[in-house]
Amino acid sequence: MQKFLWKPLIAFVLSTSAVFQAHADPVGLYGSRTPAIAIDPVRDRGMVVYEYGEKIYGKFVDSSGHGAEGSDFLIFPRDPQSTKKYRDPAIVFKTPQNRFYIVARQSYITHVGGVGDVDSHDGVVVSAYAAGGGHLASTTLYTLGVLRDPFSDGEAHPAIAVDTYDDATCCVNIAWEDARMPDRILLMRLNPDLGLFDASPRAIVTPAERVNGLSATYNSRRDMFAFAYDGCTASGRACDARMTVLPSIASGGERHLLLPRQLGNLRTPALPSITYVPGTDRYVAAWYWSTSASHGLAATTVSTDASGGLAAATPLFWVQGLLECTPMPVLCGTAPTGAARVVAVGTTSRAMIVAPSARNFSQLFAGYVFDTATRSITGTRRFSSSSDYIGSGGVAYSPSGRVVGTWRQDSLAGSVWALGVTP
Secondary structure (H helix, E strand, O other): OOHHHHHHHHHHHHHHOOOOHHHOEEEOOOOOEEEEEEEEOOOOEEEEEEEEOOEEEEEEEEOOOOOOOOOOEEEEOOOOOOOOEEEEEEEEEEOOOOEEEEEEEEEEEEEEOOOEEEEEEEEEEEEEEEOOOOEEEEEEEOOOOOEEOOOOOOOOOOEEEEOOOOOOOOOEEEEEEOOOOOOEEEEEEEOOOOOEOOOOOEEEEOOOOEEEEEEEEEEOOOOEEEEEEEEEOOOOOOEEEEEEEEEOOOOOOOEEEEOOOOOOOOOEEEEEEEEEEOOOOEEEEEEEEEOOOOEEEEEEEEEEOOOOOEEEOOOOEEEEOHHHOOOOOOOOOOEEOOOOEEEEOOOOOEEEEEEEEEEOOEEEEEEEEEEOOOOEEEEEEEEEEEOOOEEEEEEEEOOOOOEEEEEEEOOOOOOEEEEEEOO
16 A cells, blocks of 8 residues: 555655744734634635634634734624624635625523523524625525533534635525434525525435534535545444535535545544645545544545546545554654645645644644655645644635745744745
């Protein structure tokens, strides 16, 4: 297998990379978390969104990840005095309209007799921003207000994707999970001004009994949306990484795919990320996996046919934890420790997967570059190096040829960082 041959290249690039956290810029205040990023290809600058104090903020950065323009600004709530809570932002840029779209889950505190204060889910909220930063529109997509465990993260994590058409009616596509319907992904399509294209959310029936870790992308060649998620049985003991595609506008036509496991089905997948790679007309899905002894990262390509049929390759590569270095010595010193994010590198056949990782006693936010045509790793990049804890982040591609990453990092100078690297 090729993976035996990848270690020298990967270890060399990670050990000799000139890109370190010292060149990155802090975004947001200490305690900021769950960052995401999208790039405006016309201005060649990005917007980072993140959560701080149960509110969502935004910050413009240039293609190097430096916060050179303006200061952080409040996105949710629109009313600074609101007591509603906001978490888990996602962001995308729609090129024909030159707008950013930001979505987050929204909740509020409800007092229940005999129970006390609980977090009541209120739906997802989405805002449109002009490329220059001005707010254009906002809307909330409500569910019925389910009472939930305030410490649980297992509900309503939204994902967002947009088409590439200059069309006034469709589509900004928002998907989320709903605790009332554990075998459903809820999907709502909006027009670019955030008016409703669908009269009510569409329930996508999935093969799994419950879903989590939702990610979305758009296939421009076939005008289809795709979602990746980890689907589990009701007991939560049998989980798999899965993928669903459906037409952009037409109803029906859903296709489902079970993404391949590796090494005897022992690894439990979680939090998959997906992107469409136009250079090869393939999707790339990447996910975090774990066992009782170790953890790591897996990825695969998924091809489509004219009718939208799906076929997955065996995992392109997998990176494993320190306890398994002896049987499979692949990048043993750099074990991913959290959710992956994946982005296409322009219109080429390449993509980059990024993930928080650990190397010896240091923390990394590392990127793995591979070519989907040859199914080979072409290099790795180090976004950061620190003794501080590094958590999940986001990634976007800039037309200047850089991949801009953003990640959570516990340090005195700031908790969200950003940096652009050349893949």
